[in-house]
Amino acid sequence: MSLVPPYIESLKAYVPGKSIEEIKRTYGLSKVIKLASNENPLGPSPKALEEVKRSLSASHLYPDGGLRIRAVLAERFNLKLENVIAGAGSEGIMSNIIRTFLTDQDEVLTAAHTFLGFMVLARSRGIKVNTVSLTGDWRFDLAALADKINERTKIIYLANPNNPTGTIFSRSEFEAFLQKIPERLLVILDEAYFELARENPDYPDSMRYRHDNVITLRTFSKAYGLAGFRIGYGFAHGELIRNLLKVKLPFDPSHTAQAAGLGALEDVEFLEKTLENNRKGRKFLFESLAELGFNVIPSDANFVLVLLPSAETAQNLFQTLLTKGIIVRPQETSNLPQGIRISVGIGEENQMLIEHLEKILKVQPAFVGN
Amino acid sequence: MSLVPPYIESLKAYVPGKSIEEIKRTYGLSKVIKLASNENPLGPSPKALEEVKRSLSASHLYPDGGLRIRAVLAERFNLKLENVIAGAGSEGIMSNIIRTFLTDQDEVLTAAHTFLGFMVLARSRGIKVNTVSLTGDWRFDLAALADKINERTKIIYLANPNNPTGTIFSRSEFEAFLQKIPERLLVILDEAYFELARENPDYPDSMRYRHDNVITLRTFSKAYGLAGFRIGYGFAHGELIRNLLKVKLPFDPSHTAQAAGLGALEDVEFLEKTLENNRKGRKFLFESLAELGFNVIPSDANFVLVLLPSAETAQNLFQTLLTKGIIVRPQETSNLPQGIRISVGIGEENQMLIEHLEKILKVQPAFVGN
Numbered sequence: 064m065s066l067v068p069p070y071i072e073s074l075k076a077y078v079p080g081k082s083i084e085e086i087k088r089t090y091g092l093s094k095v096i097k098l099a100s101n102e103n104p105l106g107p108s109p110k111a112l113e114e115v116k117r118s119l120s121a122s123h124l125y126p127d128g129g130l131r132i133r134a135v136l137a138e139r140f141n142l143k144l145e146n147v148i149a150g151a152g153s154e155g156i157m158s159n160i161i162r163t164f165l166t167d168q169d170e171v172l173t174a175a176h177t178f179l180g181f182m183v184l185a186r187s188r189g190i191k192v193n194t195v196s197l198t199g200d201w202r203f204d205l206a207a208l209a210d211k212i213n214e215r216t217k218i219i220y221l222a223n224p225n226n227p228t229g230t231i232f233s234r235s236e237f238e239a240f241l242q243k244i245p246e247r248l249l250v251i252l253d254e255a256y257f258e259l260a261r262e263n264p265d266y267p268d269s270m271r272y273r274h275d276n277v278i279t280l281r282t283f284s285k286a287y288g289l290a291g292f293r294i295g296y297g298f299a300h301g302e303l304i305r306n307l308l309k310v311k312l313p314f315d316p317s318h319t320a321q322a323a324g325l326g327a328l329e330d331v332e333f334l335e336k337t338l339e340n341n342r343k344g345r346k347f348l349f350e351s352l353a354e355l356g357f358n359v360i361p362s363d364a365n366f367v368l369v370l371l372p373s374a375e376t377a378q379n380l381f382q383t384l385l386t387k388g389i390i391v392r393p394q395e396t397s398n399l400p401q402g403i404r405i406s407v408g409i410g411e412e413n414q415m416l417i418e419h420l421e422k423i424l425k426v427q428p429a430f431v432g433n
Numbered sequence: 434m435s436l437v438p439p440y441i442e443s444l445k446a447y448v449p450g451k452s453i454e455e456i457k458r459t460y461g462l463s464k465v466i467k468l469a470s471n472e473n474p475l476g477p478s479p480k481a482l483e484e485v486k487r488s489l490s491a492s493h494l495y496p497d498g499g500l501r502i503r504a505v506l507a508e509r510f511n512l513k514l515e516n517v518i519a520g521a522g523s524e525g526i527m528s529n530i531i532r533t534f535l536t537d538q539d540e541v542l543t544a545a546h547t548f549l550g551f552m553v554l555a556r557s558r559g560i561k562v563n564t565v566s567l568t569g570d571w572r573f574d575l576a577a578l579a580d581k582i583n584e585r586t587k588i589i590y591l592a593n594p595n596n597p598t599g600t601i602f603s604r605s606e607f608e609a610f611l612q613k614i615p616e617r618l619l620v621i622l623d624e625a626y627f628e629l630a631r632e633n634p635d636y637p638d639s640m641r642y643r644h645d646n647v648i649t650l651r652t653f654s655k656a657y658g659l660a661g662f663r664i665g666y667g668f669a670h671g672e673l674i675r676n677l678l679k680v681k682l683p684f685d686p687s688h689t690a691q692a693a694g695l696g697a698l699e700d701v702e703f704l705e706k707t708l709e710n711n712r713k714g715r716k717f718l719f720e721s722l723a724e725l726g727f728n729v730i731p732s733d734a735n736f737v738l739v740l741l742p743s744a745e746t747a748q749n750l751f752q753t754l755l756t757k758g759i760i761v762r763p764q765e766t767s768n769l770p771q772g773i774r775i776s777v778g779i780g781e782e783n784q785m786l787i788e789h790l791e792k793i794l795k796v797q798p799a800f801v802g803n
Contacts, residue, residue: 066619066646067676068536076675077683079497100495107493115489115689122661122693123477125470125654128449151521151663154682162557166438167537180683187532187680249436276436284495291492291688293521305446306437310557312524313447313550318661319485319689323492 070189077183081390095388096415098406101226101256101366103288105340105409107323108333111289114326115319126318128311129296132325136296139328140270145301148308149324151315153255153280153295154180156307160218160278161188163310164249169217174203176228178253179396181220191215201360201368202230205240212248219244222253223267224260227397227404229362231260234267241274249303250277255295256364258286258334259341263363275300285365286337287327294320341365344407351417352405355424356431366406372432374400380423380430387419440559447553451760465758466785468776471596471626471736473658475710475779477693478703481659484696485689496688498681499666502695506666509698510640515671518678519694521685523625523650523665524550526677530588530648531558533680534619539587544573546598548623549766551590561585571730571738572600575610582618589614592623593637594630597767597774599732601630604637611644619673620647625665626734628656628704629711633733645670655735656707657697664690711735714777721787722775725794726801736776742802744770750793750800757789 065072080099087095129149137147150156161184165171171185175194185192193216195207203225212219224231232240244250252269260266269279278299284290294316297307316324327333348367352359358370371377374395381393381403394402407413424430435442450469457465499519507517520526531554535541541555545564555562563586565577573595582589594601602610614620622639630636639649648669654660664686667677686694697703718737722729728740741747744765751763751773764772777783794800 066617066673067534071533071676071680074679076678077498079495079683082497102495103493105493106490112489112492116486118661119482119485120476122482123473123475123658124467125449125472125660126663127452128447151682151687152684154684158682162532163441164437166559189536247436288493290495290684291488293496293684293687303436306441308446309444310441312521312528313449314522314524314660314663317521317663317687317690320687 068189070186074183074187080392081385083390086385086388086390090386090388092388095390096408096412097390098408098412098416099390099392101285101364101406102290103285103337104407104412105288105333105337107288107291108327108330110330110333111287111323111326114322118319118322122318124318126314126316126321128313129316129321132296132321135325135328140298142298143301145304146298148297148304148311149316149321150295150297150311151293151317151320152284153253153282153297155293155315156280156295156297157181157251158184159307159311160249160251161185163306165190165217168215170213170215171218171220172208172211172216173220174225176397176399177220177222178226181251197228200230201228203232205232205236209240209243216248218249218251220251220253222255224256224362224364226255226364227366227368227394227399227402228360229364229366229368230360231263231266231363233265237267241277244276246276248276252277252279254279255282256285257281259338259365260363262338266363270298278303283324283327286334287330288337289323289327292320292323293317294324340409341407344410344413347413348405348407355420366404368394369403369405371401371403371430376430377401377403383423384419389416389419438559440556444553444557450762451755453760456755456758456760460756460758462758465760466778466782467760468778468782468786469760469762471655471734471776472660473655473707474777474782475658475703475707477658478697478700480700480703481657481693481696484692488689488692492688494688496684496686496691498683499686499691502666502691505695505698510668512668513671515674516668518667518674518681519686519691520665520667520681521663521687521690522654523623523652523667525663525685526650526665526667527551527621528554529677529681530619530621531555533676535560535587538585540583540585541588541590542578542581542586543590544595546767546769547590547592548596551621567598570600571598573602575602575606579610579613586618588619588621590621590623592625594626594732594734596625596734597736597738597764597769597772598730599734599736599738600730601633601636601733603635607637611647614646616646618646622647622649624649625652626655627651629708629735630733632708636733640668648673653694653697656704657700658707659693659697662690662693663687664694710779711777714780714783717783718775718777725790736774738764739773739775741771741773741800746800747771747773753793754789759786759789
């Protein structure tokens with residue numbers, strides 16, 4: 064007997080990155096660093112944790128569905144409450160979008176190399192996922208995406224910056240793209256790395272201009288260091304939000320996650336530290352990796368993507384780094400088996416990575432294609 | 434333009450119960466009690482909060498998908514890891530079940546008066562929900578449910594104890610029912626109130642016997658007082674869990690929620706206090722309400738359902754109690770507009786309710802149908 068539809072049977076379960084404890088055990092190492100999951104290397108926002116502690120005594124009560132943080136976000140971004148939704152991470156809201164807007168005959172469209180989560184959500188709904196290649200410089204090819212729209216396309220997923228490439232598209236590219244998009248289509252604009260990217264003058268802050276069929280998603284998981292709590296938010300036209308609110312799990316985000324988000328929004332100091340660390344670390348990693356001869360892609364996020372000569376060398380380098388106590392993230396899941404994504408760490412972590420790579424390259428220069 | 438399918442358009446958004454702050458403001462009251470949402474009147478488990486505090490420093494890391502608590506639950510209930518799933522509340526797992534097992538042509542089956550959440554999840558997937566009446570004594574009518582199965586029925590939802598009636602079905606009734614259920618059907622057995630009900634010798638502990646197509650759902654929201662964190666768990670055959678794991682959001686439950694659940698499982702003292710308070714309070718409420726002349730249903734959960742002479746009197750009583758600073762929960766949403774569900778509070782809260790009802794009845798005896 065198969066209790067599930069064929070599109071579920073064919074799915075694979077999510078395989079998380081290796082944990083630090085796991086690697087310590089496996090390789091008998093005392094120091095292991097994780098540059099694998101684009102987490103905040105400075106830890107969680109201290110003000111977020113303070114607010115969480117204050118919230119604990121009321122955690123026997125059901126959450127309010129994110130009402131308080133929606134109000135704060137609306138005020139901060141000069142929107143109305145009915146234009147804001149909060150959820151269990153931006154992936155939680157994405158799941159909500161899939162459940163609200165898609166039916167069997169719909170199709171979705173995105174880049175061939177982008178955040179796996181969206182594709183999994185669509186496929187687990189039995190939805191056909193169409194993709195187009197990235198541009199030659201590893202960016203979302205918005206023109207090609209617009210050309211690929213067919214009469215069944217219902218949602219286009221864009222990540223800006225993109226994960227795992229770290230690249231952005233510009234405001235003018237995005238504007239030109241939106242001109243070509245029929246109103247019956249929904250555009251998901253995933254801005255998970257927004258706080259880290261907005262220093263780039265080319266980066267389009269999607270809050271500055273509104274389109275009725277664009278839903279912008281953001282998260283507290285990255286710049287605010289709250290990945291463990293599950294809290295994200297979205298902005299869209301009131302009609303979109305109204306329908307999402309009907310379908311969302313009534314108690315997402317959790318009481319605790321909302322408290323963390325509210326605290327983080329006040330933590331200007333922590334955000335500034337995070338941006339400063341990321342600015343320096345990203346520059347250091349990019350320049351050092353390039354100097355070592357690696358093919359590394361310029362990034363506007365908190366990670367860099369390195370392209371190895373082959374899938375095999377990528378897998379080898381990943382395994383070799385593990386034995387040195389450094390966890391990075393191979394990219395088979397984003398259809399880039401020759402890629403390795405390295406999250407920006409704190410100064411000494413980035414340093415440790417580069418020092419190990421230098422030594423490794425002396426023994427195995429093939430990693431940079433020599 | 435309508436971006437959503439008709440079954441989404443026709444849904445209504447979840448309306449949460451009134452908050453204590455709201456009622457204080459509206460009626461100018463200084464003391465307001467909430468006996469509306471079946472929350473734990475003793476607050477959250479103290480050991481859960483301790484464990485949460487210890488977990489905070491790692492909350493910038495992505496959650497492990499519930500791996501640690503799955504292992505602890507498997508050991509505690511003498512199961513294998515592959516038979517256990519954890520999620521964002523039992524409602525989160527239920528959403529996962531809907532996404533994993535249902536396709537457009539499937540139908541689901543449940544009681545006419547039960548937990549709204551399941552019906553909303555099914556309807557938001559465009560699934561037809563068939564229902565049968567409760568028995569004369571307000572219990573799930575398992576025989577009628579088995580008779581109502583058609584060739585499209587894919588999931589049967591049972592809540593034991595049922596919400597909002599608080600009634601249970603017995604082990605022998607459940608066994609007889611399962612004999613009639615084809616293997617292609619999935620039975621969701623929602624045991625959200627399990628810890629509170631199992632003292633009744635008639636209550637079937639579903640862990641004592643296994644069926645390949647039954648998934649048992651439990652929660653930390655009630656007996657452990659963790660509704661604000663969103664953590665629940667499920668037990669089922671490995672094949673069911675394997676498919677659910679492919680579809681579930683990879684980072685549910687949150688890091689914090691998992692820590693809370695792990696702490697709560699160790700909090701034997703708090704659970705005992707909760708059961709003791711509930712035993713006394715439920716008995717007091719049932720007997721006092723009956724004595725006042727109310728039609729009150731015997732309950733095995735942490736609430737009692739009162740049936741008023743009409744929907745109008747129920748609404749009147751609800752509003753009258755609000756003005757006295759007592760929030761209870763009307764039951765239009767479970768198709769019982771003449772019903773009012775009252776959660777068991779601490780001693781003085783239950784006392785306050787009964788005292789106010791006594792006074793109210795002197796002025797408006799129509800509430801008990803005199």
